[in-house]
Amino acid sequence: MTDKSVFPDPVYRDTVLAPLFEGVKANYAAGMASINRAHLVMLAETGILPPTDAAKLAKTLAAIEADVDIEALTYTGEHEDYFFLVEAELRARLGDLGGSLHTARSRNDMDHTLFKLALRQRVAALIDELHALADALIQKARKEADTLIVAYTHGQPAQPTTFGHYLGAIIEVILRDAQRLDAEANGLEHCPMGAAAITTSGFPIDRQRVADLLGFEEPLLNSYGCIASVDYVTGLYSSIKLIFIHLGRLIQDLQFWSAFEVGQIYVPNSLVQISSIMPQKRNPVPIEHLRHMASVTVGRCDMVVGTMHNTPFTDMNDSEGEVQQAGYAAFESGSRVLRLLTKFLPACRINAERVSRTTDAACITITELADTLVRDEGLSFRQAHEIAATVAKAVIKEEVPLGSVSGYSAFQAAFADATGRTPTMDEAAFKATVAANTFVARRDRPGGPAKAALLPALDGYAATLADLVARQNARKTRHATAEKKLNAAFADVMGT
Template sequence: MTDTSKFPDPVYRDTVLAPLFEGVKTHFAGHMDAINRAHLVMLLETGILSPEDGARIADALRAIADDTDIAALTYTGEHEDYFFLVEAELRDRLGDLGGALHTARSRNDMDHTLFKMELRRRAEGLQNQLLTLAEAVAAKARAEAETLIVAYTHGQPAQPTTFGHYLCAALEVILRDAARLDAAIDGLEHCPMGAAAITTSGFPIDRARMADLLGFDGPLVNSYGCIASVDYVTGLYSAVKLVFVHLGRVIQDMAFWSSFEVGQLYVPNSLVQISSIMPQKRNPVPIEHMRHLASVTAGRCDMVVNTMHNTPFTDMNDSEGEVQQAGYAAFGSGGRVLELLATFLSSCSIRADRVAANMDAACVTITELADTLVRDEGLSFRQAHEIAAATARAVIARHAPLREGFSAFREAFADLAGHAPDLEEAGFRIAVAPETFVARRNRTGGPAPAALQSALADYTETLAGLRAAAQSRTTRRREATTRLDDAFAALTET
């Protein structure tokens, strides 16, 4: 049977090759140019190419860059992809020498290198936004260190704490997520160039030099793994997903706190939309946008990770252009959440009147009464708990605040302990005051001012370390770009 068909089939061209070509134009062409220039420098430095041939190829690469309007290119199918288009341009200018640039490399190691280069750019941008959010949360926590709120468990009022204490809990998670993202970015820091198709090359290449010129920390050692192991993709998107799973929970609290029934969070007019028909409505819809964008981002991360599931441990298109490009949407939607949440938390405030009303209605300081009875009356905690519970039931039934429940307390104490308490009404009122509750919880991690300030100092140090790590990578990239530019320019100097 004679096959007279020619590549590419029009449908394959339009459904696969053309979209991939557009993706390269948008995301990867600049990285490919950097790889071409770095590879040429390395080929000359190792003696694989002569200085004369290297100078001619360098001049041709410059001319192609100057003459090509990448954004205006349209995929025709004449060349399989952007790589072959550039190689064809080199050969048009240099004849057979134009094919020499591809000595000792493959599209395989080139692809995974440029994928890493683009991912690290996006991941570092997201990390910067995450650290900016952390800084905003830390600043708000300092400002609200003594602002009382009701803390909830199982959707019910539980105990008093401060807004600063709550925000520090969120901040700890943000910093742990930032550390996980930092580690995932480190997973992008080793260069696949030199792996070639999968087993390196018979030429005396310098893989460390390639890594250095492209701003990596070093080469990724095992050449098979350079092509087959895509944990740099799954690790990164897993770390990104966790950021938005965790932030989504804080965002949901903001929805609950700002509800009419709870009302302890005030959202300013600048972040409230009105109803088109109900004039009384104040709808803090930015919360809903953050919530759904966080979920969309987590879903996009899942899409990338799940695409790798049950794929072979080898070179495969499942981890390449289509998936790489699809994943970038996660950085866009995720970045929007981080930016909006930083503004939202900085702008919101706590309504002291609603906090006080909810505390009074729910007896949220009753735990400290039980603790006080253990310390001052010599009761067991279980007996103290029973007396406190009876007191709470009595005042809630009367719709009275706990501070007005001394008579109910004395009655419950006498019934359950068999004698009158030493605690007098003034001491009772102090014991059940929310300020007392917070001040007495001065243990590590507690809401009391000294404990909270100590924790904030630790968070600030952690945040500075993450900023320093990010800055170190930025500096390395900038210095590598300078080295590459200088080395490439030197190829044609006489």
Template sequence: MIDLEKFPHPVYKETVLAPLFEGVKANHAADMDAINRAHLVMLNETGILNNGDAAQIAAALTAIEAETDRDALTYTGEHEDWFFLVESELRKRLGDLGGALHTARSRNDMDHTLFKMALRWRAEGMLSQLLALAGALIDTAQRESATPIVAYTHGQPAQPSTFGHYLSAIAEVVLRDAERLNAAIPALDLCPMGAAAITTTGFPISRERVADLLGFEAPLLNSYGCIASVDYITGLYSAMKLPFVHLGRVVQDMAFWSAFEVGQLAVPGSLVQISSIMPQKRNPVPIEHMRHLAAVTAGRCDVMVDTMRNTPFTDMNDSEGEVQQAGYAAFESGGRMLELLTAFLPACTINADRVRKNMDAACVTITELADTLVRDEGLTFRQAHEVAATTARAVIAAGTPLGGGYDAFCTGFAKETGRDTKLSLDDFTTTVAPETFIARRDRSGGPAPQALAEAISGYSGTLDQLHTAQSLRITRREAAQSDLTVAFSALQES
């Protein structure tokens, strides 16, 4: 029979406490060690603990870390959670002194500090992956800056562009996504330690010192907010969702472009699987994996934001252990998607023959013919549009390329304007060539060589700035790790 007065109830133990224990073991144990060490250093430096007591606690923490086989630990229910397990070990070694480490702190401020420490390196890892993708896109855009493609609107062939121009558009979005993620990280860099349960403490602690030793930029100021505010969660996962929404659209293009009927994108054999029954099939299934990984990641980010909805503005489990662990899965699936896309896009090439055939069949350069009639023949754009449309209908009906439609053009021009065109056959042929179309789109942001080169140079500058900002944060945290090691070692020598 279950003793209903004895904690923990076996069902609560198995459904909540044991999974939480495993989550801390897998994700937070090392950060818990760092918090213990930093807090102890601060208690000693502020005089709250004397040198002798601090040295004993430091030695005991070192022994516990060295003697505990964490991987072998299983949750027994003897201690409520990982925190009480460590405190119990301290008290076994030091008696009542083992409880002194918890002076001026709470599991509340410790928990949110742990979560921020875990999210910091995960967020930096995802930012690094986004920056790597941006770099690959920029490099590939440079390589493919002169490679013609058919640009589609509403699923139909629209105009010529270049693969480099298309990839540059993606690079812009990825860089903006990286900037949004980069802007979400500073909220993770404000330390909750010192808030204690929710109102700070009557002891003369130094919140700044603990924040420094743990690699935070500063303490999070309001102690109530340290425990109740979850905007570091909602802000991070909101920013993190967007790349996967945006890149899912790119993946859809890759599926469309690589379809047999379109054939614009050539996927190399290393990224193609065969059919088990149909020998002719080439299945670029990494595209499908990227699509579902992007969707799953965006969904996991939504779960994190939605879980915070309508929760009380106070300490709550809705923002803690199990929820945080659920969020970590978004980094796993998202990281795989970004890694695959970073390898996939540079490996692909454009099928020039199919592009040319599709251009010819769909008259995608016809807009330049209309523009030329406005510039060189003095027509209004609506007149020019009508002449171009008549020409396009004629060549499509005849099944001939637009370049062979000079006679149809002359007929349509005379019918619309009542006069003969001044464009010669050579002028017409040059005007409707894809190379001409691209070269004349030389406004800022267009696909013409100089415009595209200037844009790519700007993207490279933005990428460098993001790398620099990240490097400064990581350098600060690495320096803090070193400072904490030195300060903690000094305690044991005192």
């Protein structure tokens, strides 16, 4: 039986080709114009196309770009996609010469170059926002270097530290995430153009020239890998996912700390919504939005990476238009998280009264008492720990602060019972030993919360961030410079 059907089938047109066409309009039209221009410049400079032919193609390309209102285009099925629309326009205006632009290239190497160009812009914006968050937290940590907080382990009050010290831990993670993202951004700086379908070309193409004109650092070397290896996608989205998994843990702490029963952090009124029925109830709902937007971003990254699972190592639609466009939503939601968190966290302050109350109620400085007994009284750590445990139980039972008169009396009794002698530590020394400020000040080893340790660490974080910013700016400079070079080279081909 004769098959009289004509491509595209209306259902295929509406469910696949039309959405892809809209995606190209929104995401790739500018990139396609740059690729067309760079490839034409290379064809002219290598002599693959005669100067007169190259000039005609250049002028016609420029005219098409000026004449076609991309936003107004609607997919009709006449051409498979926007690429073929441009080629059809070239051929309509130039005849067979219009097909010469596609010499020594394929939709395969063009597509992955387009995807990298589109990702490059989005990654640059996300990196800028991540750097802004790191900078804001470094500044906040400096301001809060003396601000006491209760550090929790297993959901329970553990030891005193400072807000600056806590933020320092978060900053270290953010900077490691930023380094991973920077590495993936560098992975986008290798150009697939020149790979053609799979095996490069028999024409004497100059792959480095096209890479330079498009702002890439260099060509991606193996031509098969140019169209098959999508680790630039899986690696990138994996690194983005980690950012929001890690920030989600910070966000969860903010939720816990802001709970009425804990009250360690105060969220300003500008970031609190009042209940519609309970006027006493302050709802720090930005925290909830941060949490769910971070989770949505993680899910969107997983979707992209998961789509690549068990796909063949070749050119395939699984890694192309549909999934590429779907992945861009991760940048949108991730950007919202970073921008909101950069505003939210520096605006919050620690509730010193609640910190002091919890410090006393949970006896969280007792570790320093044990340490001091080892240093000053010559006890073993285990014996000192047992004395400290007895004192802690006593003051918690009586509901009095560790540094109170009752606390010292409990200490004297526990010490005498364990050692058979009177401690050399008098009441004033005892009170100073178990003070939260003393606890923090004595922990001045590298990585500790004392300012002597924390401030140099913050200086180091700032230096790491400055290096990352410099690397980001170098990429931006290369891209901007390439755009100028491309425009100048294209003008030369046109003869203008």
